[in-house]
Amino acid sequence: MKQSTICVHGHDKRYDSAGAVSVPIFQSATFVHPGVGQSTGFDYSRAKNPTREALEATVTALEHGVDTCAFTSGMAAVNCLTGLFKPGDHIIMSDDVYGGTLRLFVQVTATYGVKFTAVNTSDLSSVSAAITPDTKAVFVETPTNPTMQVTDIAECAELCHNRNLLLIVDNTFLTPYLQNPLDLGADIVLHSGTKYLGGHNDTLCGFLVSKSPEVAEQIRWLAKTTGAVLAPFDCWLVIRGIKTLAVRMERQQKSAAELAGFLRTLPTVTDVFYPGLPDHLGYEISKKQARGFGAMLSFNTVNKDVALLALEKCSVIAYAESLGGVESLLTYPLTQTHADVPREQREKLGITDRFLRLSVGIEDVEDLKADLAQALRA
């Protein structure tokens, strides 16, 4: 089946006898055993719940994995992932990752003795150079949040596998509709399902998808043991969100491409970062490894005042954190998503006081253009 069909029909197992087309919300913490030593397959919802199973199976099918665990947020998924490592282990990560991921790794996980090195993973020689005898994994976000750098997943996977390292890819920005890192050699895919998969800015959710049964078993054990598993109602909301993932992505990325070109024509905008622009550094790699360029872009304004005014003046577009939903959102990474990134690293990446990130929603693109034009004034 093609991705858009899996989005709608991802899970064909029926859990009820009435023939409900929509997967029922099994709002139950525990399940009755038919007899001693017997189980319906469901015992306790922290371990397994039918609504969650339906969601996880859909994401597994979309990402071409063997298993998926659904968590209460993207960060809960990242936190669970850290359970795969022990004190002394070393992880190489993209230097431009979601600010919350960096905060967790550096301010929490590192205090348990796991070591991290941040490098520009779009430059594979820096990844190679950072490998030590303790290195166990490479954690890549591509395209990165918020500067839109692109890493060649297949080449990175080859490098990792030659050294026996796990390759973990945060696929939040492109979603399995546009990119399948496991097919390119990654071992684990991470998602903030809060973003495009949920798609409506109404539910927090995270996923870890595994390629091998061994890794899948470890992650499932960790999820059950640490317990940040997604609640049945939220699972249902994300199942519903995924049904329209394909049509949303098509619309959103079409508008994003148009807006990337439009922003370039505005005198108050100096640089636009969108992998679909032919002069973007990651354009060719994106064409090779993904089926589209996505609907996230970022840009620099001529100065700080223009950026701040735009945040206040935008009206169709909301000034808010998050991304990927049907509503377009404008974000100021400096004080919002990336406030915890050390200043030096932020400046190196170009996350300055005139840098804005735009998540393009499904509104009419002409309304979005008009809104940007009136908001981005000198």
Ligand SMILES: *Cc1c(COP(=O)(O)O)cnc(C)c1O
């Ligand atoms: C939002 C986000 C996260 C964290 O997910 P939450 O659902 O907010 O916890 C991780 N990675 C990326 C790329 C994100 O955009």
